[in-house]
Amino acid sequence: MLAAKQELIVRELEEGTGAVIAVAIDNGGLRSGMKIWFADLDQQHGPVAEIRPRGLKAHHVNLTFGNFSGPIIRQIRQASAEDRQLAMALVASIDQAAALSLGEQALEDWTVTDGSFRMDATIRHDVRPDTDEAVSLTCREVIVPMMAAMAELIGYDMVEDDAVDDEPAFEGAIKPSVINRRERNPRNRLLCIRLHGESCAACGLEPRLRYGEIAGGIIEVHHLEPLANVAAPRPYDPATDLLPLCPSCHRAAHTRRPVPWDIEDIRCMLEEHGG
Structure with a gap:
């Protein structure tokens, strides 16, 4: 059951995206799934990924935008060329065996222009989809690249602009450091x-x-x-x-x-x- 994997999923996604992640069980289908979004945005105001078992040994993953995601989509449209390039490279790194689909858009030049944007992928495993091994693999190979791409476009970055200093005069002194974005x-x-x-x-x-x-x-x-x-x-x-x-x-x-x-x-x- 995916309900028992919430901690595992959050850990995998937070490490991969650098953003705080929220999750919730979705019982809307024949088999329970889990919805995943950035914690500072609710399900209606940004990208939401969903993982759901499919068949005996597969997961289906999709990423869509909530009904009130207009401000975030406008922010994404203003992303720099560098951020767009990294986002596209992250999505392109998803294993081709995961059968990734971006609707009518091509993998090499997709863009988020409105709330109809969608990604879909199905990844098959050698074990049951409710095992830690299968869930971790789906997170690392599919959901993390998808959500990391969105995080890059939205602008979730860890930035510190402290100036470099010389070696401290005393052991244990606090030394400012430059941490490159x-x-x-x-x-x-x-x-x-x-x-x-x-x-x-x-x-x-x-x-x-x-x-x-x-x-x-x-x-x-x-x-x-x-x-x-x-x-x-x-x-x-x-x-x-x-x-x-x-x-x-x-x-x-x-x-x-x-x-x-x-x-x-x-x-x-x-x-x-x-x-």
Whole structure:
């Protein structure tokens, strides 16, 4: 029963989208489903995803907009080219086996223009759809990319603009730090890993294999072109502009400022010192 999976679904979606998620059981069909939306928007004022079992080993997922979503849709229409590109890449990362449909729109150039926008996907499993394994897979492979795309278009971002300071004079002193918007954006991390995998691009470490599931989230996102060096805002391609790095290699890359070491430089360091 999906009713018993609420905590699991919320955890998967909040980690993947970077937004606070609300859920509710929907008993409107032959089989109970669950509706999912952003907690600061009710079901009538924004995008709502629904997951429902289909057959013996499948889930059907759809995403629609509530009847009073006009303000949010207008906000989405004003999204930057960069946000639109990332949103489209997130949806495109859904496995083709999930049979994704965007109505009459093409996968490579869909847009949200009004409340009739809809996404549908059916994902099949090797186990029953009421198992943790099946629910987690549906969340990660279908619902997270859908909702993460909407979060990107709406503008759910973690931004801090503190200035960089030198090393503190005393141990334990509070030090301001710059946290780059694109580096903190969980959708970038999600898409980077979906495109490049979970292995460090420099040393090859895959934390999930070495430490188990508990360390699966420590891979970080590295910008091949430092955003501080970009003279003007520009759309970027997550496939070519981002790479996963383990925390050690990421820290090593940024020991050179303002331009970090290249990935090949890090590999040479590792070879030279037996890493």
